[in-house]
Structure formats: structure tokens, C-alpha cells
Amino acid sequence: MKKMTEKQKARLFQQRRNENFRASNRLEGFTIEPVTLTAQEALQRIGELRRHYER
Numbered sequence: 001m002k003k004m005t006e007k008q009k010a011r012l013f014q015q016r017r018n019e020n021f022r023a024s025n026r027l028e029g030f031t032i033e034p035v036t037l038t039a040q041e042a043l044q045r046i047g048e049l050r051r052h053y054e055r
Contacts, residue, residue: 018034
């Protein structure tokens, strides 16, 4: 088995954390849909938030 790079480990940890968060919320009776953004959409959203909060 190949060793994972640090970037792969970080991505795997992030995925697991998100899965665990959603599972925990389901147990509590909440349903949260995952947000899927393209890189361009994410950068646009970050820019909007910065303009709003960095007045």
C-alpha cells in the first residue's frame, strides 16, 4: 500500500469530518445538504463576504 501525501491525508480528514458532522446532525434530527461550489464560485463568494465585512 502506498503512503498518502500530506495533501491526501488532509483531504481524507476533511471528508471524514464532514461525514461525521452530517451523521451527528442526522441523529439529532437535522438534515443539512452538502454545499458544492466550483473553485470559481467559492472565490466569488469569498470576495462578496470580504466586501461585506471589511467595510
